[in-house]
Amino acid sequence: MHHTIQVQELVFKYPDGTRALDGVSFHIAPGEKVALVGPNGAGKSTLILHLNGILQGEGTVCVADIPVVEKNFARVRAAVGLVFQDPDDQLFSPTVFDDVAFGPIYQGLDEQQVRARVEHALHAVHMQDYARRVSHHLSVGQKKRISIATVLSMQPEILVLDEPTAGLDPRGRRDLIRLLRELPQTMLIATHDLHMVQELLPRTIVMDGGRVVADGRTSEILNDDALLNAHGLEKP
Amino acid sequence: MHHTIQVQELVFKYPDGTRALDGVSFHIAPGEKVALVGPNGAGKSTLILHLNGILQGEGTVCVADIPVVEKNFARVRAAVGLVFQDPDDQLFSPTVFDDVAFGPIYQGLDEQQVRARVEHALHAVHMQDYARRVSHHLSVGQKKRISIATVLSMQPEILVLDEPTAGLDPRGRRDLIRLLRELPQTMLIATHDLHMVQELLPRTIVMDGGRVVADGRTSEILNDDALLNAHGLEKP
Amino acid sequence: MLSAPLSPPLMHIPDGFLSILVSVVLWIATIGIVAVSLQRVNRDLGERQVPLMGVLAAAIFAGQMLNFPVAGGTSGHLLGAALATILLGPYAAVLVMACVIGVQGLLFQDGGLLAMGANIFNMGIVGVVVTHFLYRTLRNLGSGKRWTIFVGGFASAWLGVVTASLITALELAISGTTAANIAIPAMGGVHVLIGFGEALITVGALAFLYFTRPDLLKIGEAKPAGRAVWLAGLVIALAIAVASPLASSFPDGLEWVAEQQGFLNNAHNAPYQIIPDYVFPGIGNAALATIVAGVIGTLVVGGVAFALAYARRNRSVVSN
Amino acid sequence: MHVHFLDPFHNGTSLIHRLDPRVKLVFTLAYIVTASLLPFGAWAAYVLLLAIVLSVELASELGIGYVLRRALLATPFVLAAVPLIFTVPGTLLFTFSLGAWTFTASLEGVERLLSIAFKSWVSVQMAIVLAATTSFPNLLMAMRGIGIPRLLVAIVGLMWRYIFVLVDQALRLLRARAARSGATPEMGRRVGGSIVWRAQTTGGMAGNLLMRGFERGDRIYAAMAARGYDGEVRAFPLPQVPLTQWFGLGAAIFLFALILLFSILIVG
Numbered sequence A, B: 001m002h003h004t005i006q007v008q009e010l011v012f013k014y015p016d017g018t019r020a021l022d023g024v025s026f027h028i029a030p031g032e033k034v035a036l037v038g039p040n041g042a043g044k045s046t047l048i049l050h051l052n053g054i055l056q057g058e059g060t061v062c063v064a065d066i067p068v069v070e071k072n073f074a075r076v077r078a079a080v081g082l083v084f085q086d087p088d089d090q091l092f093s094p095t096v097f098d099d100v101a102f103g104p105i106y107q108g109l110d111e112q113q114v115r116a117r118v119e120h121a122l123h124a125v126h127m128q129d130y131a132r133r134v135s136h137h138l139s140v141g142q143k144k145r146i147s148i149a150t151v152l153s154m155q156p157e158i159l160v161l162d163e164p165t166a167g168l169d170p171r172g173r174r175d176l177i178r179l180l181r182e183l184p185q186t187m188l189i190a191t192h193d194l195h196m197v198q199e200l201l202p203r204t205i206v207m208d209g210g211r212v213v214a215d216g217r218t219s220e221i222l223n224d225d226a227l228l229n230a231h232g233l234e235k236p
Numbered sequence C: 001m002l003s004a005p006l007s008p009p010l011m012h013i014p015d016g017f018l019s020i021l022v023s024v025v026l027w028i029a030t031i032g033i034v035a036v037s038l039q040r041v042n043r044d045l046g047e048r049q050v051p052l053m054g055v056l057a058a059a060i061f062a063g064q065m066l067n068f069p070v071a072g073g074t075s076g077h078l079l080g081a082a083l084a085t086i087l088l089g090p091y092a093a094v095l096v097m098a099c100v101i102g103v104q105g106l107l108f109q110d111g112g113l114l115a116m117g118a119n120i121f122n123m124g125i126v127g128v129v130v131t132h133f134l135y136r137t138l139r140n141l142g143s144g145k146r147w148t149i150f151v152g153g154f155a156s157a158w159l160g161v162v163t164a165s166l167i168t169a170l171e172l173a174i175s176g177t178t179a180a181n182i183a184i185p186a187m188g189g190v191h192v193l194i195g196f197g198e199a200l201i202t203v204g205a206l207a208f209l210y211f212t213r214p215d216l217l218k219i220g221e222a223k224p225a226g227r228a229v230w231l232a233g234l235v236i237a238l239a240i241a242v243a244s245p246l247a248s249s250f251p252d253g254l255e256w257v258a259e260q261q262g263f264l265n266n267a268h269n270a271p272y273q274i275i276p277d278y279v280f281p282g283i284g285n286a287a288l289a290t291i292v293a294g295v296i297g298t299l300v301v302g303g304v305a306f307a308l309a310y311a312r313r314n315r316s317v318v319s320n
Numbered sequence D: 001m002h003v004h005f006l007d008p009f010h011n012g013t014s015l016i017h018r019l020d021p022r023v024k025l026v027f028t029l030a031y032i033v034t035a036s037l038l039p040f041g042a043w044a045a046y047v048l049l050l051a052i053v054l055s056v057e058l059a060s061e062l063g064i065g066y067v068l069r070r071a072l073l074a075t076p077f078v079l080a081a082v083p084l085i086f087t088v089p090g091t092l093l094f095t096f097s098l099g100a101w102t103f104t105a106s107l108e109g110v111e112r113l114l115s116i117a118f119k120s121w122v123s124v125q126m127a128i129v130l131a132a133t134t135s136f137p138n139l140l141m142a143m144r145g146i147g148i149p150r151l152l153v154a155i156v157g158l159m160w161r162y163i164f165v166l167v168d169q170a171l172r173l174l175r176a177r178a179a180r181s182g183a184t185p186e187m188g189r190r191v192g193g194s195i196v197w198r199a200q201t202t203g204g205m206a207g208n209l210l211m212r213g214f215e216r217g218d219r220i221y222a223a224m225a226a227r228g229y230d231g232e233v234r235a236f237p238l239p240q241v242p243l244t245q246w247f248g249l250g251a252a253i254f255l256f257a258l259i260l261l262f263s264i265l266i267v268g
């Protein structure tokens, strides 16, 4: 299967009239790790919510070669693992186990398979001892890891993360970057953390005002002072 | 009046037994701008909440020469403007105007004075056109500015800010630093942003484990690698 | 510091205060109404209901911690039934309130378990139905103008609280655990005041939402209420009609009663004089039974204590 | 800031902690029903009930002091039953007058008041033990086990999860308000604003919480949808209750029935 993301001429207006996406197009190849950067309100989160059909705008979105339209939602959501910025939005079940098992249960796996998936996912984020813990009594960094486990357990081909390092202290951030480097999936990461972009993600897409204003090699983009200044960014 | 902060042998335990402050003493002279740094859980926020009596521990705290004890709370809170880390914690009224007017109305000013105060405070943060907007629907950086206006309108002699740059995009952060530099008040700023400390604040207090472990010129402290490493900090 | 009470001092009835008949009847009524509400909410809200109901129930729970000082050391609190009804419509509001009251009882013993049916009925269902009834009527009378949101919100929040308190007192009286002619006016009286706090906060919340998210105020209006709600409203209105003449004659409250009673105790030492004269109420044949029970009880508790001590010693031996 | 005080669960490994949550829930309900059904003044039965709850407290290793302290929370409601002293007819104890009123206390009234207080006291203790020895996820399981609809259980589960988030938020809003409630007295003004303004501000905070609730509800829905949620609540089947615990529960209910029967026979 082709773990690609294709977005073409995507336009989206919020009900109150805010034109959050204004003709966005790009293409991500299998296995690529891509950063999505831009100032507050650029439309990054809005774009991400289109990648598995939570929002639907005009234009076409294809994920893993499946068009993101109503009848494909189940398949699309199995293919794309979405991690939201705030782990409190992501972890809604009473225990860590329930949360990580949620996706596999909805995929219709039987109990034994679900347990195996959960164990594997928690292992990947080094949280295997926390299955019985209650999600809200964990630290922010731990919640972040569990959030990632909740999508890993669905074994998606593509990972989409919204500001994964926000709110982590330096050590927690470093652990997370290491974890993301180990994972083999195609990745799209929206972030303000340009240091992480520099270290982890070879390609960068810059958005502003609902449009893609630059797309290219991270090393080039982060050295283009004029571009960075024009879009509220700063050299790391 | 003397816009000082004096803290002597302050000890505080949370109800669950956590000893968050373990004998903290320092003295800030009028007009000084001081950084408060240290790893997660060092006790920075806890200390700040003592400066206007929201928490009360053993030891003495004097602010603008007023002892922070129950009967002085109203005066202390008029003298110290506290800005919390998350602007969503700071803004609780429907419109920006209502929020900035809360302090002055509480102080018992008449309508005209309140209006003048609000206008002046919004002007200081360059948000004079936003008075009628809904606080909740602004960008993070704009909310941060409004948060600061809510305390400026009370005309405090001392500003205490908890992690003011967290969650801002690079441009928002730069604007905020410029604003803080312009303000004449005595300032104590708790932060993880050592770049800002370097630029803005000539003096630094380092906390760890509920104690002050260093207090001196920022330039010296930020060059003391042994100290920084020992307390989970990194040279900017 | 912010030592907030887990819930406002309201009418959460603990176990032991309602007769089994009243408890069971109200449990059955509550289960029926909650079941109908579940079905309706399922139909109207679809798959969004679980997250939305859950988080809003948590928000109402948390909102009950918000208070503001009123004169004389008391404070105004939020109960939330009116707000939930106006925002969500009656069915979803019943669910949200049932969850809030259920969790308060189950986790914090704020209200009993056997009495939970009654508590959900009083604070959830009665509060919701009365609010809905009055709010819709006022909105229609004012032909949906903006100010009717606030006037309707104020009046219905106030009436919701007062009615719920009267119904609570009525149930206690029917159970034989209080005297109707004192409890009903006392509960009603204090909640006439508490109701103002509720009403003011409700209007403040509505104003906030009107400014920030006016679309939210329309969710509750989307569906016209079914006949069931109007019928329930009628029944409750009748109950008020019966109870209110009593209520108006005695403007005191539960807290007032509390203070006065403390005062009475101190002034007259009343309860303490009883014991010396009469050793223990029900002396006679029952006394023997009590002694026997006491002996058995001591043996049971002592046995458990001994068994535990023994088990623990064994455990520590093993772990060594 | 983190609100731990909200979670009444005390981790432990005692016998009571290890019981199946459904057994505990049914046992607690049976106990409370028994207490409610006992006639007024059945002191022998009350003592037995007290012995049972004290034994359970001992076995739970929570510490009797902890339970008794928490049980006091429910006492203010006893005031509702105080008028009984004066309204239940029976043997005259004493009279006194207060202003225009004369109060006449009766022995039967006092007995009834004490009975109600006692029943309520032991019931609340048992409920405290249940909440303190059963983690909430297990209580949810027990709720499913006794037939509460899955949908409702799911809503309660989510509610519990977000109580911590939103109570934290509420406390922070209160803190923000306190921080800006400052005034300098020498100006000689009336400080604090009017009551209506205060209430409006508080209302704004409540509205704020609700709005965040709505917005968070939307985001959680998105998170659930992203993991395949389609409106149906799914979960693993419940595990079996061990046979010994079934027997234990049966024996306990039988004992309750005996206590009830005898006290009704003796006291009437």
Ligand SMILES: Nc1ncnc2c1ncn2[C@@H]1O[C@H](COP(=O)(O)OP(=O)(O)OP(=O)(O)O)[C@@H](O)[C@H]1O
Pocket: A014, A015, A016, A018, A019, A020, A038, A039, A040, A041, A042, A043, A044, A045, A046, A047, B140
């Ligand atoms: N629910 C909503 N209703 C109306 N407008 C919205 C909504 N959510 C976002 N917007 C608007 O859409 C635009 C894009 O927002 P989005 O959240 O996608 O930005 P972002 O790039 O993720 O910003 P940030 O870096 O702050 O996360 C902004 O102008 C925002 O105000």
Ligand SMILES: Nc1ncnc2c1ncn2[C@@H]1O[C@H](COP(=O)(O)OP(=O)(O)OP(=O)(O)O)[C@@H](O)[C@H]1O
Pocket: B014, B015, B016, B018, B019, B020, B038, B039, B040, B041, B042, B043, B044, B045, B046, B047, D001, D002
């Ligand atoms: N409400 C509370 N109850 C119990 N312990 C608390 C509470 N709030 C904070 N603590 C504890 O007190 C200590 C100091 O916390 P504080 O919030 O002051 O740290 P901080 O220096 O502000 O950290 P950060 O950089 O993460 O903001 C920590 O160990 C923390 O876990």
Ligand SMILES: [Mg+2]
Pocket: A044, A045, A046, A162
């Ligand atoms: Mg975003």
Ligand SMILES: [Mg+2]
Pocket: B044, B045, B046, B162
């Ligand atoms: Mg802090």
